Structures are given as C-alpha cells and as structure tokens.
Amino acid sequence: MGIISDYASTMKEQLRLFSAFPLPTSLQLGDYGTMDGKVWTRVGNLRDLRTPIDVTPIPPHGAGHYEFSSNGVSATKVKAGVSINVEGFVTVKPSLLLEFSNDFGVYFAATACTWTTIKNLNEVGAELMRRSKLKESDADYWHHGAYRVVTGLVESANTTLILSNKRGAKMLLSAKADIPYIDMADVDVALDVDLQRNIYFKLVTDTGSMTPLFQLHHVNNSLLPWEPLSFDLTKARPSSDFVFTAVE
Numbered sequence: 001m002g003i004i005s006d007y008a009s010t011m012k013e014q015l016r017l018f019s020a021f022p023l024p025t026s027l028q029l030g031d032y033g034t035m036d037g038k039v040w041t042r043v044g045n046l047r048d049l050r051t052p053i054d055v056t057p058i059p060p061h062g063a064g065h066y067e068f069s070s071n072g073v074s075a076t077k078v079k080a081g082v083s084i085n086v087e088g089f090v091t092v093k094p095s096l097l098l099e100f101s102n103d104f105g106v107y108f109a110a111t112a113c114t115w116t117t118i119k120n121l122n123e124v125g126a127e128l129m130r131r132s133k134l135k136e137s138d139a140d141y142w143h144h145g146a147y148r149v150v151t152g153l154v155e156s157a158n159t160t161l162i163l164s165n166k167r168g169a170k171m172l173l174s175a176k177a178d179i180p181y182i183d184m185a186d187v188d189v190a191l192d193v194d195l196q197r198n199i200y201f202k203l204v205t206d207t208g209s210m211t212p213l214f215q216l217h218h219v220n221n222s223l224l225p226w227e228p229l230s231f232d233l234t235k236a237r238p239s240s241d242f243v244f245t246a247v248e
Contacts, residue, residue, distance in 0.1 A: 003104060003163060003165045003200055004021055004039055005036075005037050005038065005039055006104045007019065007021060007104075007106055007163055008021070008037065008038035008039045008040075009037065009038045010070050010104075010106055011068075011106070011108070011213070012038045014068055014070070015066065015068065015213065017152075017154065017213040017214060017215060018038065018040055018213065018214050018215070018216055018247075019212060019213055019214075020210075020211060020212050020213070020214065021039075022201065023159060023161050023203045023206070023210060023212055024159070024203065024206055024208050024210040025210055025211060025212070026209065026210055026211055027042070027150055027153060027211045027214055028045060028150070028153075029055050029057050029116065029117070029118050029150055029151065029152075029153060030045045030046040030047055030053070030055035030118070030124075030149065030150065031044070031045050031046075031149070031150040032044060032045065032046060032147045032148065032149045032150070033147065033148060034146055034147065034148070035148050035247070040148060040214075040216065043147065046124070046149065049140075050139050050140060051139075051140050053124060053127055053128070054120065054123075054124075055118055055120070055124060056118065056119040056120045057116050057117070057118060057119060058116055058117050058118070058119045059116065060114035060115065060116040060155060061114060061115060061116070062113070062114055062115045063112055063113070063114065064113040064114075064115070064154075065109075065110070065111045065112075065113060065184075065185040066108065066109065066110045066111075066113060066154075066156075066213070067108070067109045067110075067184050067185070068106070068107070068108045068109075069098075069105075069106070069107050069108075070102075070104070070105050070106045070107075071102065071105075072100060072101040072102030072105055073098065073099070073100055073101075073102075073105040073106065073107055074097075074098070074099040074101070075096060075097075075098055075107060076096070076097040076098075076099070077094075077095070077096050077097075077181065077182050078094065078095040078096075078097065079094055079180060079181045080092065080093060080094045080175075080178075080179065080180050080181065084097065084172075086170065086172045086194075086195055087170070087195060087197075089172060089194055089195045091172075091174050091194060093174040093175055094174065094175040094179055094180065094181050094182045095172060095173065095174045095175075095182070095194075096172075096173040096174075096182050096184075096191065097170070097171075097172050097173075098162060098170065098171045098172075098173070099169075099170050100164040100166070100167065100168065100169040100170070100198075101167060101168070102167060103165065103166065103167050104163075104164070104165055105163070105164045105169065106161070106162070106163055106164075107160070107161070107162040108160065108161050108162075108212075109159070109160040109184040110154070110156035110158070110159045110160070110212055110213075111156065111157065111158045111159075111184065111185050111186065111187050111189075112156065112157035112158060112187040113154050113155065113156045113157075113213075114154070114155050115152065115153070115154055115155075116152070116153050116155070117151060117152045117153075117215070118151050118152075121151060121217075121244075124149075124151075124244075125217065125219070125244025126244070128142050128144070128149070128219050128244060129144075129219050129242040129243075129244055132144040132219045132221075132242055133242070142219065144218065144219035144220070144221070144242070147218065148216040148217070148218045148247050149216060149217050149218065150214050150215070150216060151215050151216065151217045151246075152214060152215030153211045153213075153214050153215075154211060154212060154213035154214065155209060155210070155211050156209075156210060156211075156212055157187050157207065157209060158186075158187050158188075158189060158205055158206070158207050159203060159205075159206050159210055159212055160184065160191070160203060160204055160205055160206070161201065161202070161203045161212070162199060162201070162202050162203075162204075163199070163200045163201040163202075164198055164199055164200055165198075165200045166198035166200075168197075168198065169197055169198035169199055170195065170196065170197045170198075171193065171195065171196045171197075171199055171202070172193075172194045172195040172196075173191040173192065173193060173194065173204065174191065174192050174194050175189070175190070175191060175192075176190040176191065176192055177190060187207075189205055190205050190207075191204050191205045192204075215246065215247075216246065216247040217244055217245060217246055217247060218244070218245065218247050219242050219243070219244055220242070220243050220244075220245050221241060221242045221243070
C-alpha cells in the first residue's frame with residue numbers, strides 16, 4: 001500500500017474515524033465522495049445536487065484532544081533547560097523528538113477539537129435510500145455503490161501531522177515560546193522544526209481551523225444480499241432492502 005493508504009488505514013484502526021489528506025483541509029457535513037480502501041476522495045456536497053438535499057448541522061460541541069503515535073514511532077519530550085543533542089544539533093529549549101523505526105510512521109496531534117453531526121440524519125438517509133431505488137437514467141439517481149457521505153466532523157484549532165516512509169527517520173521540534181515543557185493539548189503550543197530526516201509530510205502546530213477527522217455513512221444493500229423465501233436456497237431472491245449505515 002502507498003503511504004496515504006497506510007496513513008488512512010492506521011488512523012481508522014486506532015481512532016475509529018476517517019482522516020483527511022492532505023492537511024489543512026476543511027470539509028463540510030454532507031460532502032460526498034468515493035472510497036479506495038480507507039482513502040476517501042471528495043466529489044461534491046448534497047446541497048449542490050441537481051435536487052439539493054438539506055443538511056442541518058448540530059452545533060459543534062466538546063473540546064477534546066487527540067495525540068497518537070503509530071507502532072514504531074517514539075515521541076520523547078524534553079523539558080526546558082535539559083540539553084539534547086540530535087546528530088550534532090544541540091538545544092536546551094523544550095523539545096519533542098520523533099524517531100521512526102519502521103518503514104511507515106505517523107505522529108498526529110490535534111487540540112481544542114469539537115464534534116458536529118447531522119441533526120436530520122434520518123431524513124437525509126431516507127432521501128438517499130429513495131434515490132438509490134430510482135432508475136439509473138433518472139437525474140436524481142443516487143450512486144449508492146460509489147458514494148460515501150460525511151456525517152460527522154472533528155474540527156481542530158491546532159494540528160500537527162508528521163508522516164515518514166523510511167525507517168530511521170527523525171524530526172526534532174522545539175518550542176517557540178519560553179515555556180517549561182511542550183504540551184500538545186495546549187491550543188497555543190507553537191513549535192519550530194530544528195532537524196528533520198526522511199520525513200514525507202509535515203504540518204506543525206498549524207492554528208488554522210481544519211477538519212482532520214470525519215465519520216462516513218452510505219446507503220448499503222449488501223447487508224442482506226439474499227432474501228430467502230424458504231430453507232430451499234434455490235428459491236432465494238436478491239434483496240431490495242436498503243439501509244443507511246456508518247462506514248466501517
């Protein structure tokens with residue numbers, strides 16, 4: 001798998017949410033797109049369809065924090081005044097040293113995170129299921145086999161994402177401000193990159209509002225692929241039932 005696929009699969013497995021890439025990205029509830037493995041690609045929004053579908057958001061709530069290192073990633077925090085020497089670079093600032101011992105690694109941190117979902121989710125799902133049963137020649141036909149809809153969003157106020165695709169990669173980050181230690185849950189944390197080696201992608205303490213994580217739903221008729229009429233499977237027939245369910 002490619003590094004973006006590895007990233008998406010790792011984040012879904014560990015955080016149970018899908019991940020946007022590249023960052024910064026700002027998604028909206030009702031965005032829909034296609035899936036390739038765990039990688040989702042935006043196509044449009046339900047509000048912009050030929051016959052729009054209303055999407056009513058629940059106001060953002062909560063104030064959570066995510067900090068995650070994948071297998072083989074060491075994240076070492078050093079307090080102010082303690083000397084650290086990384087490949088000849090010496091600093092006594094509060095530091096965060098990331099070391100990657102596998103061919104793929106991710107370090108992710110997001111703070112002041114809020115969560116929002118679709119208030120009228122049942123109505124949206126019912127309309128998409130109705131459109132899924134239209135003829136494909138109908139302009140309002142919903143391509144349920146292809147599209148996945150954003151139904152939940154994590155919005156973050158300070159985000160860091162580091163990806164490596166080489167064993168032995170390193171990154172040394174230090175605090176810009178005069179603080180005693182680095183707290184990635186602090187919405188005001190700001191870091192400089194002092195040293196990096198074999199880093200594929202970096203976004204460091206970006207304070208722009210973005211949506212790094214999200215939930216998806218889709219219209220699915222594969223949960224009941226056959227509707228048995230009796231215990232004689234030769235008399236079974238394809239099921240026409242649709243459900244609107246979360247994408248796993």
